Amino acid sequence: MTEFDIVDAAAIRDGRATDAYFERTEAALEHAGRNPRVVAEVTADQFPDGDFELFAGLKDAVALLEGRDIDVDAIPEGRLFDGGPVMRIEGPYLTFARLETSLLGFLSHASGMATAALDCRVAAPDSQVLSFGARHVHPSMTAAVERSALVGGFDGFSHVAAGDLIGREASGTMPHALSICFGRGEQEAAWRAFNEAVDEAVPRIALCDTYSDEVDETLRAVDALGDRLDGVRLDTTGSRRGDFRHIIREVQWELDVRGHDDVDVYVSGGLGPADLRELRDVVDGFGVGGYVSNADPVDFALDIVAVEGEPAAKRGKLSGAKDVYRTADGVHAVGLADRSGPDGAESLMEPVIRDGEVVADDAFDLAAATERALADAETVGYGTNE
Numbered sequence: 408m409t410e411f412d413i414v415d416a417a418a419i420r421d422g423r424a425t426d427a428y429f430e431r432t433e434a435a436l437e438h439a440g441r442n443p444r445v446v447a448e449v450t451a452d453q454f455p456d457g458d459f460e461l462f463a464g465l466k467d468a469v470a471l472l473e474g475r476d477i478d479v480d481a482i483p484e485g486r487l488f489d490g491g492p493v494m495r496i497e498g499p500y501l502t503f504a505r506l507e508t509s510l511l512g513f514l515s516h517a518s519g520m521a522t523a524a525l526d527c528r529v530a531a532p533d534s535q536v537l538s539f540g541a542r543h544v545h546p547s548m549t550a551a552v553e554r555s556a557l558v559g560g561f562d563g564f565s566h567v568a569a570g571d572l573i574g575r576e577a578s579g580t581m582p583h584a585l586s587i588c589f590g591r592g593e594q595e596a597a598w599r600a601f602n603e604a605v606d607e608a609v610p611r612i613a614l615c616d617t618y619s620d621e622v623d624e625t626l627r628a629v630d631a632l633g634d635r636l637d638g639v640r641l642d643t644t645g646s647r648r649g650d651f652r653h654i655i656r657e658v659q660w661e662l663d664v665r666g667h668d669d670v671d672v673y674v675s676g677g678l679g680p681a682d683l684r685e686l687r688d689v690v691d692g693f694g695v696g697g698y699v700s701n702a703d704p705v706d707f708a709l710d711i712v713a714v715e716g717e718p719a720a721k722r723g724k725l726s727g728a729k730d731v732y733r734t735a736d737g738v739h740a741v742g743l744a745d746r747s748g749p750d751g752a753e754s755l756m757e758p759v760i761r762d763g764e765v766v767a768d769d770a771f772d773l774a775a776a777t778e779r780a781l782a783d784a785e786t787v788g789y790g791t792n793e
């Protein structure tokens with residue numbers, strides 16, 4: 408049987424999922440009898456510059472690091488960061504050297520996607536926003552996509568197996584394929600079959616752009632499903648879109664004049680924050696895919712900043728174990744961990760692992776992470792000058 412090209416969880420956990428140069432570094436250090444106690448930090452930018460990003464991926468990072476002879480401090484998942492460390496690891500270097508590759512992968516990708524999700528969330532704070540981007544990425548990444556979207560404040564997601572892992576049910580109704588399988592002019596049959604077959608708890612949201620005009624298909628869906636119709640989705644393809652806002656307003660108008668203003672209107676297809684801002688007052692919800700799933704990973708690096716208690720770092724990086732602080736007005740500052748931060752500032756880093764034991768479950772609890780993300784967005788005014 409042909410297997411998928413997926414590096415499995417055991418290889419990640421045992422450190423085989425690493426860059427070859429870490430294996431050679433281990434060989435050299437062991438040969439020389441060296442295994443210094445180091446402090447290493449995960450950082451994207453050395454100094455704050457007002458450009459915030461959202462921290463995610465901590466749950467998987469902790470799963471990788473727990474049980475090892477190290478201490479780990481980190482800012483909790485869902486916290487906005489702006490320069491300085493997001494994580495600090497202390498212990499014998501050989502204990503965690505080969506984990507750097509997977510550790511950075513977990514944090515970089517998830518944080519990039521969560522930041523993109525928060526961009527969408529703040530663009531349409533009162534709309535329902537669902538993650539539709541699983542189809543754009545390798546299947547092994549889909550749970551990370553959906554979880555990151557939730558950390559960034561999305562209301563739901565589409566991927567079924569990701570839902571099994573996350574512990575929440577996937578949402579979604581129908582693709583164009585359903586109408587096409589019934590045939591041109593037979594959309595009513597497709598919507599009725601959906602209504603008859605699908606669990607009562609699933610909202611009846613008819614996809615209304617497959618063969619004909621959005622207003623026409625919407626009114627036909629109203630006739631076909633009557634009061635059972637909860638909403639329509641317009642995924643009008645780019646080449647046919649013209650003025651999408653006008654199309655949506657026209658659909659809303661024609662629903663209203665017939666007394667169906669309770670039918671919600673959802674839109675999807677290549678949408679990002681600018682579209683959400685432009686359309687948020689005329690729709691009830693959005694499906695957003697590629698903007699989140701295809702987001703650039705955050706450029707995290709892991710660097711040694713102290714060896715045997717003494718400051719040490721490569722040039723361009725700041726030596727010494729550090730902490731990050733937030734002042735009451737939402738400004739971030741970086742300082743040495745063994746000194747207090749600016750007056751009135753709170754430290755954002757928390758102990759997460761001590762001697763290999765996880766000591767802060769709440770730091771990567773999904774609901775808590777989302778709550779932090781939304782609160783932080785407000786505190787620092789994230790996205791308000793877009």
Ligand SMILES: O=P(O)(O)OC[C@H]1O[C@H](OP(=O)(O)OP(=O)(O)O)[C@H](O)[C@@H]1O
Binds near residue numbers: 539
């Ligand atoms: O464009 P994105 O933001 O990445 O959104 C992801 C996809 O979700 C929608 O699929 P839909 O189910 O409507 O498409 P299909 O039935 O044509 O496959 C939309 O057409 C996008 O292709």
